Amino acid sequence: MTQTNRVRRGTAAGLGVAAALALTACGGNLGGDDTADAESFPDGPITILVGQDPGGSTDLIGRAVAEGMSDELGVAVTVENRPGANGALAAQQLAGEAADGQTLMIFNGSLGYITPLAVPEDEAVDVNDYEVVTGISLDDYVLVTAAGSGFSTVEDLAAAGRPVTFGTTGVGTGSQLSQELLFNQAGIEATAVPFDGGSPTLTAVLGGQVDVGSIQLGEAIERIEGGELTPIVTFAEERPSFLPDTPTAIEAGYDVPVQQSRALVAPEGTPDEIIEQLRDAARAAFETDSYQEFNENNLLTPNEIDGEELQQRWTENLEQYRSVVEEYGIDLGGAQ
Amino acid sequence: MDLAPVLDGFTVVLEPTNLLYCLIGVVIGMLVGVLPGLGPAATIAILLPLTIGIDTVTAIIMLAGIFYGAQYGGTITSVLLRLPGEASTVVTVFDGYALARQGKAGTALGIAAIGSFVGGTISIVALSFVAPLVAGFALDFGPPEYTALALLGILLVSTISSGDRIKALVAAAAGLLLATVGRDSFTGAERFTFDNLNLADGLDFVPIAMGLFGLGEILHALEERHHAVRAPATVSNVWPSRKDLRQSSGAIGRGSVLGFFLGILPGGGATLSSLAAYSMEKRRSKTPERFGKGAVEGVAAPESANNAAATSSFIPLLTLGIPANATMAVIFGALLIQGVTPGPRLVEDDPELFWGVVNSMYIGNILLLIMSIPLVGLFVRILRVRATVLAPITVMITLIGVYTVRNSVFDIGLVIVFGALGYLMKKLGFDPGPLVLAFVLGSLLESNLRRSLLIFEGDPTGFLTRPISGTLLAVFLLVVLGPLLSRLLARRRATSDRPAKEPV
DSSP states (O other), X not given: OHHHHHHHHHHHHHHHHHHHHHHHHHHHHTTSOOOHHHHHOSOSXXXXXXXXXXXSHHHHHHHHHHHHHHHHHSSOEEEEEOOOGGXXXXXXXXXXXXXXXXEEEEEEHHHHHXXXXXXXXXXXXXXXXXXXXXXXXXXXXXXXXXXXXXXXXXXXXXXTSSOEEEEESSTTSHHHHHHHHHHHHHXXXXXXXXXXXXXXXXXXXXXXXXXXXXXXXXXXXXXXXXXXXXXXEXXXXXXXXXXXXXXXTTTXXXXXOOEEXXXXXXXXXXXXXXXXXXXXXXXXXXXXXXXXXXXXXXXOEEOOOOHHHHHHHXXXXXXXXXHHHHHHTOOSSSOO | OOOHHHHHHHHHHTSHHHHHHHHHHHHHHHHHHHSTTOOHHHHHHHHGGGGTTSOHHHHHHHHHXXXXXXXXXXXXXXXXXXXOSSGGGTTHHHHXXXXXXXXXXXXXXXXXXXXXXXXXXHHHHHHHHXXXXXXXXXXXXXXXXXXXXXXXXXXXXXXXXXXXXXXXXXXXXXXXXXXXXXXOTTTOOOOSOTTOGGGTTOOOHHHHHIIIIIIHHHHHHHHSOOXXXXXXXOOOOOSOOHHHHHHHHHHHHHHHHHHHHHHHSTTOSHHHHHHHHHHHHHHHOSOGGGTTSOOHHHHHHHHHHHHHHHHHTHHHHHHHSOOOSHHHHHHHHHHHHTTOOOSTTHHHHOHHHHHHHHHHHHHHHHHHHHHHTXXXXXXXXXXTSOHHHHHHHHHHHHHHHHHHHHTOHHHHHHHHHHHHHHHHHHHTTOOHHHHHHHHHHHHHHHHHHHHHHHHTTTOTTHHHHSHXXXXXXXHHHHHHHHHHHHHHHHHHHHTTTSOOOOOO
């Protein structure tokens, strides 16, 4: 009998405290002009869509960001892989989700500013149709050749005296664009040989099946350091800190800055207050040691810029690429 | 040969988790081996999504266990009930059941288990030596070599599989057609995508395999009337006598070697090699009239062969990334889900995975040998589980499972469509195997052919001047022309008496 009473009293006290806390919480927000949505955000677990297969670099980045944000927001943040069509499938799904910040996506720069050059217009995805929470990081492409190929500079390739073959990681990728631009500007006769992703391209370059290939730095670095691959140029505007001795294509005299960039986006119409909360959470995640170590290990350069700036840069990229591609008569896909 | 990675492989296997999954794998394998209608390919297809959260090595160890475990399990029902649990144990019925009726069921099962063990082990040892050898050529395997290999593979798959040849060809052609769906990976042009982004990357292999093998088989098995299964006679005298052993030792040896080679061939595998081993023994025997009436060799040879083949069919998959038979195609899918593209670099880049899986087969075979005899009674009791109970559960697992692979509702639809197709194919006597294999090899063929031509600048003679692709194409020609030549010879020889018969 006594025991029951005590338990009941305990429960009541607990309820009282909870009620008081809830009241204070409400009171604190009374002055704001928030919609109900923003006030209750986050309302349960958050999903981050990734338009690539598990285990790839985009997936790993998504998971690293999700982990940090989860600690910050106090709710579970899970990554859901929805691979297909360079990420367009995930983007399509995100567009159909409620604009409440509960569903986000890791948006690949190539989907925004390279794929549109290769696919029919109605399939092109525009980053301006989404609310960008924040930029995440940049990934570099490096032009590599097998150690025994005898090539080590762009001039060597030009002096090969025969058409050069180059492996790309697929149609409408930065790998394809960077090499098409380089070889066209350098006046080198070259044939693109597309492979399914970075790893098969790497194998083909190593085996001498193709002369060169443009691969994301993180995938090639081990073989570069092991001496199996020779880096020729990188495609960023500045030398990446991870490969300080390799010239950029720009230093070599060609105007082809191509990088992979990634951003965290939400469906169009997501309230600003929610976007801000998400941005703060993402920023806090970026600050953690474990995240910075992750960037370091994967050779990623932080690019934690605001949404507007990112949209502007990506749009500029697309316009710039479109004009050079037209100038040189490059055809990334056959379906334009 | 560098032994360090091989030994490291054993440390991988001996991790408790891996041992456990190896055990789970072989037990599931034995169970589905016993159940007619549910084969290893179907089971692995259904269980594919369950491997997502597991380590790659662990997942493949389990799936491989299901495959070779099924070869053991299938024997039990063949011998005791004249009911082959697997296609690869059909021939075991002839002499195995005859032996059982003579009260020597124990002997038959014992010989089968020993034969399976020896066949499996010989094959693993050979695999350990051959695979790194093939992998040594890894970097020489470029697009032209893959083109030739895929071409040869498609030809073998559609011609030497054990069923009707015309039907196999039709199924393979359908597989090639399905492989063309999706955005062209060279130009970005849309092919048969009907403006559906879900089809932009082509049809995914996993739902096709789960539909054709999983759902299709379940539906087809439901249709069969289920008789009450008689309780088997008590099995005694499991250890074969010295005389039986002496009589079958040759058959076990020959069966193992034959099985090993047939397992490597695309389109070969356990079923074909068990048939071939049986007929080889019968032909070699001085007393062929004993076959079908309880000859121990008639059990020993096919059982050794099917296990040897089950193991050796891992060679083309793990070294070249080419699945040799339907089950390997499904394991190929499992590797893809895990983010591992099997290919020539696997042995070097991921020795833990490669040697972990290979060495797990030693352990698995020992487990099976230990379990298969004492647990016979238990496994036979599984047959009493009614299909009406089993089917809805497996269907549900399949549909939920396929969704979890890519979080795609579209894939559920695909499984249902391909499940219906698989059911119809089975009903009309088509083997879905060639379809699935041609689907995998078809995309390999197309993209590598186009890559090769880009590299050769459009000059197809490049295929003939590279040593490996040239050799493979010569083998291709031999396989195409071989039967024609022998038909011609047979006709010339037979013109005097009567019209030539169809060559065998």
